[in-house]
Amino acid sequence: MQFLNPIWLFAIAAISIPVVIHLWNIRPGKTLKVGSIALITAAAQKSSRSFKLNDVLLFILRCLFLSTLAFLLAAPFWQRSQATAKTKGWVLIPKANLKETYKNLKFTVDSLSKAGYEFLFFDENFKKFELSKTLNDSLLKDKPEVKNYWSLVAKLNEKLPPALSVYLLTPNQAKYFNGSKPSVSLNLHWLTYTPADSVSTWIESAWFTTNNSIKVIEGNCRPSGTYFTSYIIQSEGDPKSPFVVDVNHGSPVVSLKTAPEKHTPIDTGALRVAIYSDKYSVDEKYLVAAVQTIIDFTQRKVVVKKYTDAAQIPVKQDWLFWLSDKPVDASALVKSAHIFNYQQGKIELESSSIKTSSAFALAYKEDPAAIYKLVKNEISDGKPIWVDGYGNPVLTQEQSPKTTQYHFYSRFNPAWNDLVWSNKFPKLLLKLVLYHPDYEVLNSHDLTRIDHRQMMPNIIWSAKKIDNSKIIVQTDLSRYFWLMLIAVFIVERWVAHKNKPVLK
Numbered sequence: 001m002q003f004l005n006p007i008w009l010f011a012i013a014a015i016s017i018p019v020v021i022h023l024w025n026i027r028p029g030k031t032l033k034v035g036s037i038a039l040i041t042a043a044a045q046k047s048s049r050s051f052k053l054n055d056v057l058l059f060i061l062r063c064l065f066l067s068t069l070a071f072l073l074a075a076p077f078w079q080r081s082q083a084t085a086k087t088k089g090w091v092l093i094p095k096a097n098l099k100e101t102y103k104n105l106k107f108t109v110d111s112l113s114k115a116g117y118e119f120l121f122f123d124e125n126f127k128k129f130e131l132s133k134t135l136n137d138s139l140l141k142d143k144p145e146v147k148n149y150w151s152l153v154a155k156l157n158e159k160l161p162p163a164l165s166v167y168l169l170t171p172n173q174a175k176y177f178n179g180s181k182p183s184v185s186l187n188l189h190w191l192t193y194t195p196a197d198s199v200s201t202w203i204e205s206a207w208f209t210t211n212n213s214i215k216v217i218e219g220n221c222r223p224s225g226t227y228f229t230s231y232i233i234q235s236e237g238d239p240k241s242p243f244v245v246d247v248n249h250g251s252p253v254v255s256l257k258t259a260p261e262k263h264t265p266i267d268t269g270a271l272r273v274a275i276y277s278d279k280y281s282v283d284e285k286y287l288v289a290a291v292q293t294i295i296d297f298t299q300r301k302v303v304v305k306k307y308t309d310a311a312q313i314p315v316k317q318d319w320l321f322w323l324s325d326k327p328v329d330a331s332a333l334v335k336s337a338h339i340f341n342y343q344q345g346k347i348e349l350e351s352s353s354i355k356t357s358s359a360f361a362l363a364y365k366e367d368p369a370a371i372y373k374l375v376k377n378e379i380s381d382g383k384p385i386w387v388d389g390y391g392n393p394v395l396t397q398e399q400s401p402k403t404t405q406y407h408f409y410s411r412f413n414p415a416w417n418d419l420v421w422s423n424k425f426p427k428l429l430l431k432l433v434l435y436h437p438d439y440e441v442l443n444s445h446d447l448t449r450i451d452h453r454q455m456m457p458n459i460i461w462s463a464k465k466i467d468n469s470k471i472i473v474q475t476d477l478s479r480y481f482w483l484m485l486i487a488v489f490i491v492e493r494w495v496a497h498k499n500k501p502v503l504k
Helices: 006-023 056-073 095-104 106-114 131-135 149-157 281-298 358-364 424-434 478-498
Strands: 076-083 089-093 118-121 165-171 187-193 200-208 214-222 225-233 243-248 251-256 259-265 271-277 302-307 317-323 336-342 346-353 370-376 383-387 393-399 404-408 470-476
Touching: 006 056, 056 478, 089 095, 089 106, 095 106, 095 131, 095 165, 106 165, 149 165, 200 251, 200 259, 214 251, 225 243, 243 259, 271 281, 271 424, 281 302, 281 317, 281 424
Parallel strands: 089 118, 089 165, 165 187, 271 302, 271 317, 317 336, 336 404
Antiparallel strands: 076 470, 200 214, 214 225, 243 251, 251 259, 346 370, 383 393, 393 404
């Protein structure tokens, strides 16, 4: 028996609790009735304490309960080897796409089934299933889950020998692939198909503009890619508009005429941006110019105010740009939902470029901005959002319960980088201010098709040294420990209630 989370085995030490409870037994003194104490010689008072194990069965049950709970949390499983001679090969299909996969690759699936291949679900457990029985299951519905197929292939590589033939049948959409290609030593045949619902249209966002019109961003996704279209709905209404404006629970919403049940709220508020600067007046001008570009492009209601005294910054700011070498004022930290501050530390010369998310680079196809100076810290604060060519953080995100703080390891100044001269600067700022920095425009609507050559992992036959005649099979034992835990708990409660003294 092995464990996925063996650190939980330290919880077995909790059995010391019932040991102490059962051993610590203070006996009360006995009362003797006598006629007179006149002839009893005075003696020194003595107290005694004895350690005795009472209710042995109850003690054993409680220790067994705690031990079983620790084993359950450690995720036990039984691992064994199985000869490959018993199987022709494996066919793996995502459970959520099983019926659609069979519909698109019916001839291949039927041929592999007749050839004696075993069918397994393509997930973390690789559980076997009977093809005909599962396809006829009325409870099985296609509910696609976005999982990283590359990480599953890497896990599959740990279980199978290189000699075993493996057929992987999946959709060919890019949303199922993330990170770097794994290097595996599998006899892998990866067959894909384009799902039927490869066209998607949705409302990404909507807001009231400065002239009280409604601007709607419509997303359109095709296998060839994703694009967005902006529409302006005049306040007096437009019968030719593909949208329906309504009120839901007192708030304005907009929906597509083709899908009126899917409402998107219309943002009626104004974005409040505060800019604090002391000696960085030049940086402030570049920032204000970029924010004004965002306002002109999006036509959103944005209130921008500049401050030189932190005490004058009002509360309930959406963004605070702290352009200063001083630490962010404690009072300012609670006034803004998002804070962008200059990071302090040792300044070093740099000869590299600023790299943002891959999705952004793919969408705009622009060269990264050069960087000349960078604040170097051995320990960076938060999650990297932008990095340089060497992997050093340029912008990091630190999340707290009430505030999201962004630490910038450079400056909005041409002496530090070419970012402020680049036309990508307002675009990056737009993504940062109006969306999450990790926001992917494709997200759950992504239907982009990925090429088979991009999808296939790197095949390295010498990557794995195991017995080519064995398959590593794992059996989850959690269900048995759950049954044991429930049974022990019921018996412990019954014994404890049975031994409870009756009060008269």
